[in-house]
Amino acid sequence: MPEITTDLIVVGAGLAGAMTTLSLARHLGPDYRITQILNTDPVEDIFYGSVTAPSAYDFLRSIGLDEPYLFQSSTTSFSYGTLYQKWLDRPAWMQSHEQPFPIIDDVPLQHHLARSRQPLQPVLMAAQAAWNGRFAHPPQEPSSALSRAEYGYQFSPAEWCALIDDVLAELPVQRLFAGITEITRSDTSISHIHLSTGECLTANLVIDCSGPHRTCITAFGAAFQTERTLAAWTDIRPAPELGPPHRTLVSTQDGWSATTHLQSGGYVLNIADTEAPATPPSCAKIALGQLDLAWVGNCVAIGQAACVLEPLSPAPMMLLLRDIERLLELIPTANTAEMERREFNRRFQADSTHTSLFNRLFHLDRNMPQTAYWRAAAKAADSDLLNRKRALFQHRGVVIKYDLEPFNTEDWTILFHGLGYAPEDYDLQIENVPQAQSERHVAGLQSAIASTVSRMPPHPVYVRKMKTYFEKHTYA
Amino acid sequence: MSKISKICILGGGTAGWMSAAALSSKYSALGYEIDLVESDQIGTVGVGEATLPHIRYFNRALGINEADFMQATEATFKLGIAFKDWGRIGDTYIHPFGDYGMPMEGLDFHQIWLKLRQMGLKTRLDDYAYPIIAAEQNRFKMPGEELNEIGSNFGYAYQFDSHLYAKFLRVYCEARGVQRTEGRVVDVTLDSLSGDVASITLENGHTIDADLFIDCSGFRGVLIEQALKTGYEDWSQWLPCNRAVAVPCEARGPLVPYTTASARKAGWQWRIPLQHRTGNGYVYWNEFISDAEATDQLMRSLEGPALADPKQLYFTTGKRRKLWHKNVVCIGLSGGFLEPLESTSIHLIQEGITALIEHFPVSHIDALDADEYNRRMDLNFERVRDFLLLHYVATQRDDSEMWRYFSAMQLPDSLRDKMDAWSRRGYVLEYEIGVFLPPSWIAVMLGQNLMPVGYDPRVNRYPPDKLFQFAEKIQTASAKAASETPTHIDFLTQYGAASKTAPLTAAPMHSQ
Numbered sequence: 001m002p003e004i005t006t007d008l009i010v011v012g013a014g015l016a017g018a019m020t021t022l023s024l025a026r027h028l029g030p031d032y033r034i035t036q037i038l039n040t041d042p043v044e045d046i047f048y049g050s051v052t053a054p055s056a057y058d059f060l061r062s063i064g065l066d067e068p069y070l071f072q073s074s075t076t077s078f079s080y081g082t083l084y085q086k087w088l089d090r091p092a093w094m095q096s097h098e099q100p101f102p103i104i105d106d107v108p109l110q111h112h113l114a115r116s117r118q119p120l121q122p123v124l125m126a127a128q129a130a131w132n133g134r135f136a137h138p139p140q141e142p143s144s145a146l147s148r149a150e151y152g153y154q155f156s157p158a159e160w161c162a163l164i165d166d167v168l169a170e171l172p173v174q175r176l177f178a179g180i181t182e183i184t185r186s187d188t189s190i191s192h193i194h195l196s197t198g199e200c201l202t203a204n205l206v207i208d209c210s211g212p213h214r215t216c217i218t219a220f221g222a223a224f225q226t227e228r229t230l231a232a233w234t235d236i237r238p239a240p241e242l243g244p245p246h247r248t249l250v251s252t253q254d255g256w257s258a259t260t261h262l263q264s265g266g267y268v269l270n271i272a273d274t275e276a277p278a279t280p281p282s283c284a285k286i287a288l289g290q291l292d293l294a295w296v297g298n299c300v301a302i303g304q305a306a307c308v309l310e311p312l313s314p315a316p317m318m319l320l321l322r323d324i325e326r327l328l329e330l331i332p333t334a335n336t337a338e339m340e341r342r343e344f345n346r347r348f349q350a351d352s353t354h355t356s357l358f359n360r361l362f363h364l365d366r367n368m369p370q371t372a373y374w375r376a377a378a379k380a381a382d383s384d385l386l387n388r389k390r391a392l393f394q395h396r397g398v399v400i401k402y403d404l405e406p407f408n409t410e411d412w413t414i415l416f417h418g419l420g421y422a423p424e425d426y427d428l429q430i431e432n433v434p435q436a437q438s439e440r441h442v443a444g445l446q447s448a449i450a451s452t453v454s455r456m457p458p459h460p461v462y463v464r465k466m467k468t469y470f471e472k473h474t475y476a
Numbered sequence: 477m478s479k480i481s482k483i484c485i486l487g488g489g490t491a492g493w494m495s496a497a498a499l500s501s502k503y504s505a506l507g508y509e510i511d512l513v514e515s516d517q518i519g520t521v522g523v524g525e526a527t528l529p530h531i532r533y534f535n536r537a538l539g540i541n542e543a544d545f546m547q548a549t550e551a552t553f554k555l556g557i558a559f560k561d562w563g564r565i566g567d568t569y570i571h572p573f574g575d576y577g578m579p580m581e582g583l584d585f586h587q588i589w590l591k592l593r594q595m596g597l598k599t600r601l602d603d604y605a606y607p608i609i610a611a612e613q614n615r616f617k618m619p620g621e622e623l624n625e626i627g628s629n630f631g632y633a634y635q636f637d638s639h640l641y642a643k644f645l646r647v648y649c650e651a652r653g654v655q656r657t658e659g660r661v662v663d664v665t666l667d668s669l670s671g672d673v674a675s676i677t678l679e680n681g682h683t684i685d686a687d688l689f690i691d692c693s694g695f696r697g698v699l700i701e702q703a704l705k706t707g708y709e710d711w712s713q714w715l716p717c718n719r720a721v722a723v724p725c726e727a728r729g730p731l732v733p734y735t736t737a738s739a740r741k742a743g744w745q746w747r748i749p750l751q752h753r754t755g756n757g758y759v760y761w762n763e764f765i766s767d768a769e770a771t772d773q774l775m776r777s778l779e780g781p782a783l784a785d786p787k788q789l790y791f792t793t794g795k796r797r798k799l800w801h802k803n804v805v806c807i808g809l810s811g812g813f814l815e816p817l818e819s820t821s822i823h824l825i826q827e828g829i830t831a832l833i834e835h836f837p838v839s840h841i842d843a844l845d846a847d848e849y850n851r852r853m854d855l856n857f858e859r860v861r862d863f864l865l866l867h868y869v870a871t872q873r874d875d876s877e878m879w880r881y882f883s884a885m886q887l888p889d890s891l892r893d894k895m896d897a898w899s900r901r902g903y904v905l906e907y908e909i910g911v912f913l914p915p916s917w918i919a920v921m922l923g924q925n926l927m928p929v930g931y932d933p934r935v936n937r938y939p940p941d942k943l944f945q946f947a948e949k950i951q952t953a954s955a956k957a958a959s960e961t962p963t964h965i966d967f968l969t970q971y972g973a974a975s976k977t978a979p980l981t982a983a984p985m986h987s988q
Contacts, residue, residue: 006933027934027937028933028934028936028937029933029934029935029936029937029938030936030937031933031936032933062581062582106537328934329903329932330903331933331934333901333930333933339893339896339897339900339901339903340900340901342893343893343897343903343905346893388847388848391844392844392845392848395842395844395845396835396838396845398834398835400848400852401908401909402908402909403907403908403909404906404907404908405908425838425839426838427834427836427838428503428506428836428838429502429503429833429836431503431505431506432502432503432504432505
């Protein structure tokens with residue numbers, strides 16, 4: 001056996017702790033010793049939301065959680081996105097996951113639509129399938145309309161956490177179910193972690209996944225900037241059959257409510273202001289915001305310990321996966337990790353800022369109720385980066401990009417349209433294509449999508465058949 | 477404000493004609509009146525003769541036939557740039573347009589190689605890069621459809637005669653209604669209210685007004701600087717070379733598919749192989765070498781007789797404070813100058829045109845468009861600057877004043893962080909906006925002997941045997957693909973891109 005050179009301690013149970021520990025176990029070799037301390041009761045995990053973006057597919061596969069396993073061992077289902085059925089005064093729109101928009105006659109699709117003032121939703125493959133409650137895996141051939149659809153998952157955080165715990169039980173990871181009684185530190189590092197069992201641990205790197213408790217990272221004086229505080233509670237609504245491949249969300253007087261369609265039925269997440277009349281006393285509470293530095297000394301914060309975003313979009317899960325990927329890419333090999341720390345913090349700042357921009361757009365400029373939730377959200381929404389993005393879209397329908405943003409041009413375009421932003425002008429490149437020709441192309445695209453949708457199976461049928469297929473083939 | 481209807485492009489070099497071609501093609505249905513003003517008395521610099529792969533998309537968008545274009549511009553294919561004497565005197569490496577090896581389960585190939593090297597592997601990382609092997613063997617072919625396959629995992633660009641390219645584009649533009657006016661600007665009139673450029677007056681008294689001006693007037697920046705006083709960010713503290721001398725010569729030896737950049741004591745020298753001649757130039761810092769000495773060194777190093785008198789250029793590296801100011805957008809050397817060490821001159825023209833089209837004034841000139849254009853172009857320029865500076869500072873050379881200046885330099889944080897991360901564990905700081913992707917950074921850092929002490933520890937999860945086998949498979953496949961590739965000249969001929977005229981000679985034979 002190769003020598004163990006680096007000791008890693010993951011602090012915290014829950015989704016972040018489980019996913020981080022499993023990722024480390026899968027990606028690192030026997031030169032790393034991994035210990036997880038399950039010291040927290042992760043009630044705040046519901047704030048991760050219940051949908052992922054398409055980026056989850058590769059991530060989950062890379063840690064051994066492929067679809068046969070996910071669908072057979074949990075009530076996970078597919079997600080083409082979120083239906084904002086009623087967001088304030090806006091008509092419903094499907095915030096779907098799409099491949100890059102096609103370029104027709106050398107001009108991007110959105111300019112064709114803008115000139116003719118045609119709606120976006122009918123030319124979105126994933127959105128149309130979702131509206132119709134149908135699902136199929138995208139094929140390899142790029143010529144098929146279906147290949148333009150992207151998908152993520154609808155899931156229950158508690159279920160995924162339990163599922164990963166089962167996997168971890170089989171892996172060479174030390175797991176300690178104990179509380180932390182004391183953390184001793186020097187100026188630059190955590191030297192010892194004392195457990196309620198009397199054990200005392202040392203590590204090269206401590207990975208704080210303790211959610212809003214921030215058990216270790218705050219020991220170094222990392223400051224968490226609180227933006228506002230939210231309450232959340234969930235309802236389970238068992239259903240005889242799986243619902244559509246999308247989450248459904250409506251805004252309320254004091255926040256919003258989203259129904260995720262799992263194999264076991266509806267999973268309802270309610271978000272509201274902590275003081276709102278409907279907020280039950282037993283709710284979970286969390287402060288949105290982020291750390292100034294996510295890696296201090298020999299301690300790095302992952303997930304909610306580093307940044308808490310509202311699960312209004314897949315943003316919290318996108319950021320969690322990015323946190324873990326960033327950690328894997330920069331996992332230190334020895335005690336000194338100056339370069340890793342600097343780079344991790346640089347990327348953390350960029351990722352958390354960029355991810356939060358998307359959520360902020362929901363809370364700008366609309367006719368919002370004068371309640372605590374909406375007032376606080378609107379106040380937090382102001383951002384120069386977002387204002388620039390919004391101004392350019394309103395001006396001419398373009399989505400400007402910052403470096404390596406997690407939400408892509410398609411996500412933004414759909415959201416701007418959904419929220420009712422209408423560009424003042426359209427791009428003049430389109431004038432090279434005669435309008436009739438352009439409208440023919442768009443009509444052709446719409447009908448190809450409609451015809452594809454009509455041939456797709458309903459989501460529950462697809463999942464049932466897929467599972468039967470998995471069962472017949474030995475995936476266990 | 478009224479709609480844009482008249483566009484005036486000042487200057488007819490590569491920047492001017494590329495801008496005119498793109499705008500006349502992109503907006504052909506809009507009936508813009510596009511005037512291009514140039515003067516035959518003012519020479520164009522035409523330093524940029526080597527390009528980056530993106531130029532292919534530019535030409536393709538114009539509907540230009542590749543073989544026709546290559547024939548018309550005496551172009552050759554380019555797989556990368558060979559750098560000589562940069563890390564140490566005697567070193568050579570090629571910066572290819574393409575990846576090293578292939579990733580294994582998401583791990584970059586160079587990480588695997590770094591580990592194997594620590595275990596005693598003796599190969600170069602270059603041995604896993606098809607475009608490098610093909611370039612070294614003087615071979616070329618088009619990449620195939622499957623860009624992930626060895627032998628297709630590369631991009632290519634061209635080396636061409638930029639005067640001929642401008643000429644080629646002029647024909648293209650004039651067929652699309654671009655009006656060329658011969659003349660020198662003697663006066664510029666500003667709108668008293670807005671401060672915009674209202675019109676330019678030529679020496680014959682002719683006045684041209686326009687809604688939008690594109691300043692392609694070269695270093696002088698006739699509109700952006702002389703008229704609008706936009707200001708210039710001087711970057712010579714980082715890139716101090718400030719002069720160049722250029723001369724074409726008769727071509728000798730086989731036609732290679734790459735540009736060469738050789739480091740010198742007070743600068744560096746380029747060699748660009750074209751079909752009809754070889755382009756040469758010496759970029760230097762006049763602090764450490766006189767113009768006469770630089771010219772002498774250049775002339776003595778030529779592979780064949782010179783085809784013209786050496787041409788002297790003066791410049792200050794840096795960029796205009798605003799590349800779009802009021803109703804003037806500057807494209808090309810009027811916007812900034814970064815030495816052509818990595819063939820970015822024409823590329824930055826292209827970036828400027830692409831960004832202009834994305835933010836082209838719709839109904840009027842809007843500050844939002846200008847601000848975004850400037851933000852994006854500033855990033856492009858800064859990131860090219862860092863990449864160029866890397867060549868001077870990732871080096872063991874200390875054999876002259878210039879190299880000692882660089883070794884004592886305080887680097888921009890962005891570059892220092894990038895070099896630190898690489899040296900520690902072969903990690904490349906990534907960005908999205910900017911031309912040079914991680915493989916380019918790897919090529920230069922490794923090529924100049926910046927060998928990481930560590931590697932990505934995720935490699936350790938695989939048994940070494942598996943890594944060795946994986947690497948060997950790629951090495952064999954790359955060598956095989958290269959050996960099956962035709963020679964550059966054969967491919968060029970068979971592709972229909974070979975010049976129809978004989979190469980230039982210094983002393984043409986008298987007709988009988």
